[in-house]
Amino acid sequence: MVVGGFNSLVFLFLISGFFQFNVVYSYTRPPPGETTLTKHHKPDAFPEQVHIYQVGKDRMGDLGQTKWTESTLDHINKSNYHMLLLPGDLAYADFIQKRWDSFGRLVDPLASQRPWMVTQGNHEVEKMPLVHSEPFTAYNARWKMPYKESGSDSNLYYSFDVAGVHIIMLGSYADFDSKSEQYKWLEGDLKKVNRKNTPWLVVLIHAPWYNSNRAHQGEKESVYMKASMEDLLYHAHVDIILAGHVHAYERFTRVHKSKSDNCGPVHITIGDGGNHEGLANKYIEPKPKISLFREAKFGHGTLEVFNATHALWNWHQNDNHEAVVSDSVWLINLSSVMDKLNSELLLKNINIMKENERLRKIAQQLNQENQTLLIELKRKLSNDASNSNNNASNNPAST
Ligand SMILES: [Fe+2]
Numbered sequence: 141m142v143v144g145g146f147n148s149l150v151f152l153f154l155i156s157g158f159f160q161f162n163v164v165y166s167y168t169r170p171p172p173g174e175t176t177l178t179k180h181h182k183p184d185a186f187p188e189q190v191h192i193y194q195v196g197k198d199r200m201g202d203l204g205q206t207k208w209t210e211s212t213l214d215h216i217n218k219s220n221y222h223m224l225l226l227p228g229d230l231a232y233a234d235f236i237q238k239r240w241d242s243f244g245r246l247v248d249p250l251a252s253q254r255p256w257m258v259t260q261g262n263h264e265v266e267k268m269p270l271v272h273s274e275p276f277t278a279y280n281a282r283w284k285m286p287y288k289e290s291g292s293d294s295n296l297y298y299s300f301d302v303a304g305v306h307i308i309m310l311g312s313y314a315d316f317d318s319k320s321e322q323y324k325w326l327e328g329d330l331k332k333v334n335r336k337n338t339p340w341l342v343v344l345i346h347a348p349w350y351n352s353n354r355a356h357q358g359e360k361e362s363v364y365m366k367a368s369m370e371d372l373l374y375h376a377h378v379d380i381i382l383a384g385h386v387h388a389y390e391r392f393t394r395v396h397k398s399k400s401d402n403c404g405p406v407h408i409t410i411g412d413g414g415n416h417e418g419l420a421n422k423y424i425e426p427k428p429k430i431s432l433f434r435e436a437k438f439g440h441g442t443l444e445v446f447n448a449t450h451a452l453w454n455w456h457q458n459d460n461h462e463a464v465v466s467d468s469v470w471l472i473n474l475s476s477v478m479d480k481l482n483s484e485l486l487l488k489n490i491n492i493m494k495e496n497e498r499l500r501k502i503a504q505q506l507n508q509e510n511q512t513l514l515i516e517l518k519r520k521l522s523n524d525a526s527n528s529n530n531n532a533s534n535n536p537a538s539t
Contacts (some may be wrong), residue, residue: 235272
């Protein structure tokens with residue numbers, strides 16, 4: 141498949157709509173016509189180890205780039221990952237369209253080698269009353285994701301499978317109430333997930349639903365979207381929800397309705413890819429119990445899915461020469477946990493039923509014995525009464 145006239149594989153996505161592994165893609169960089177060939181190996185089956193990388197957010201402050209963005213991309217480039225996930229705020233173009241171009245050039249060395257799957261952030265909205273009323277014009281044109289393949293009607297939310305993981309990219313800046321198209325699509329998509337084929341269920345949003353940083357508190361994209369969709373994702377046993385927006389790193393325990401819950405998803409904010417606005421380094425004190433690790437440093441996260449039950453999450457801080465692992469946690473697949481819990485519950489119910497049956501039989505036996513004793517007692521009483529009458533007949537003088 142040869143596509144010319146585009147700057148990077150990112151734009152190849154744009155017109156192809158999907159990406160296939162084990163296929164050689166080529167593209168021509170204009171001018172002067174340099175061609176790059178890239179082969180991708182298909183990571184679609186266990187037990188192959190899969191790396192899913194996420195650059196939190198974002199990028200350069202102007203037509204150049206921040207040193208932290210460069211650092212993050214350099215560290216990622218040294219890794220043998222399969223796919224990069226980015227939860228919004230890509231280019232910080234903010235109406236200045238040439239920033240989209242410079243962002244494309246910045247990520248081209250990486251995005252030409254691996255699939256980059258993204259969702260939108262507030263810096264992609266680019267809507268201004270009386271000037272430009274249509275939101276996401278540049279984002280939808282430049283970063284077209286394979287949304288139609290997942291039955292979505294919008295580039296702002298879609299899903300796909302990769303190596304035992306069903307990944308759902310939600311739109312924090314698309315309608316998300318229970319009557320919205322996004323909500324209906326999400327409901328339908330979750331019903332189609334087969335946890336035998338894709339045991340892991342990962343969701344990306346932009347504005348975090350859980351956040352103990354002082355930045356971005358109380359925004360409707362966090363509060364109202366959480367209120368609308370949290371139950372839906374909880375009952376689907378989502379394993380991880382990754383967010384950006386806050387320029388820092390924070391990992392929560394499994395949570396639901398703002399409380400620790402072993403059946404809820406792990407929430408992680410990874411909005412620390414590098415940006416010109418700086419880090420969000422002020423936190424709410426004391427630290428909430430559900431927040432397990434938080435730090436305002438630039439970096440990126442990696443999710444290594446080893447098999448159907450175990451995955452390793454690492455958060456790498458940017459250091460001068462290498463990415464330093466600063467937070468690390470093994471995650472147990474929630475569907476396998478739920479299966480185990482259901483199996484245990486089923487076994488418990490079976491044991492209770494067996495015990496009930498045993499007690500019923502004992503009760504039945506006791507009842508039979510009681511009946512026998514009662515019959516025996518009646519017979520004895522009858523005999524005693526008969527004997528007493530006979531004795532009275534044989535000794536009339538005694539009266
Ligand atoms: Fe943002």
